[in-house]
Amino acid sequence: EWSSPASQQLSGVTQTCATKTVGWDNVAYFCYLFTLEMFFTQGDEPEESLPQWPVLYFEVLSLDFWQRYRVEGYGSLVLPASPGLHMLTIPTWRPVELGTVAELRRFFIGGSPELEDLTYVRIPSTFKGERLSRFGFRTETTGSVTFRLHCLQQSKAFLENSAMRQRMQSVLDRLGGFSQQSSVYNVLEAFQRARRRMQEARESLSQDLISASASAL
Numbered sequence: 001e002w003s004s005p006a007s008q009q010l011s012g013v014t015q016t017c018a019t020k021t022v023g024w025d026n027v028a029y030f031c032y033l034f035t036l037e038m039f040f041t042q043g044d045e046p047e048e049s050l051p052q053w054p055v056l057y058f059e060v061l062s063l064d065f066w067q068r069y070r071v072e073g074y075g076s077l078v079l080p081a082s083p084g085l086h087m088l089t090i091p092t093w094r095p096v097e098l099g100t101v102a103e104l105r106r107f108f109i110g111g112s113p114e115l116e117d118l119t120y121v122r123i124p125s126t127f128k129g130e131r132l133s134r135f136g137f138r139t140e141t142t143g144s145v146t147f148r149l150h151c152l153q154q155s156k157a158f159l160e161n162s163a164m165r166q167r168m169q170s171v172l173d174r175l176g177g178f179s180q181q182s183s184v185y186n187v188l189e190a191f192q193r194a195r196r197r198m199q200e201a202r203e204s205l206s207q208d209l210i211s212a213s214a215s216a217l
Helices: 100-108 156-216
Strands: 020-022 025-027 055-063 069-078 084-095 139-151
Touching: 055 139, 069 139
Parallel strands: none
Antiparallel strands: 020 025, 055 069, 069 084, 084 139
16 A cells, blocks of 8 residues: 655665674674655555555675675565654575585675565565465575664644644633633622622611611610
């Protein structure tokens, strides 16, 4: 259910980078920048089901002084489903051939077993069954690649809901202001009523005193 613009490049090749010794490891800082834009369209699947997020496949090659290429590792990562900054370190592996002749060929001549389809790193694009068997496929771990991903997400439905929440919040704020004004008005009105009753009681008390003194005389 994912798509991308027609002008979007879905593959790329980094520059060649020399390695540096960091502790016990040889590290290459590629610092390769790329931008990817994808669109998700809800299909016939139920809304409760979670969508499958896009997968990024990568292959690491080495180049020696004699211009000989070797496959150093394959790997894949699922793009994060949450926005923000993500630092992901993905382990890599490469297929191997048994025997000393294969290792000598890799060391002196270059070249090594390669995958014809990069999707074989996870689930091959041509796989149609229920169980995927990799019996007899020999590999070895080779290293890891670190990705720094800045993810941004936009949703029209979310924007509409957000705008609706803002409108509802403004309405509630106005209602709250009206309720505060009405409560103040009620207090002032009650105070005026109590003041009038006190004045009436004072006037009636003075009239009673005047009438009582007149009868006594």
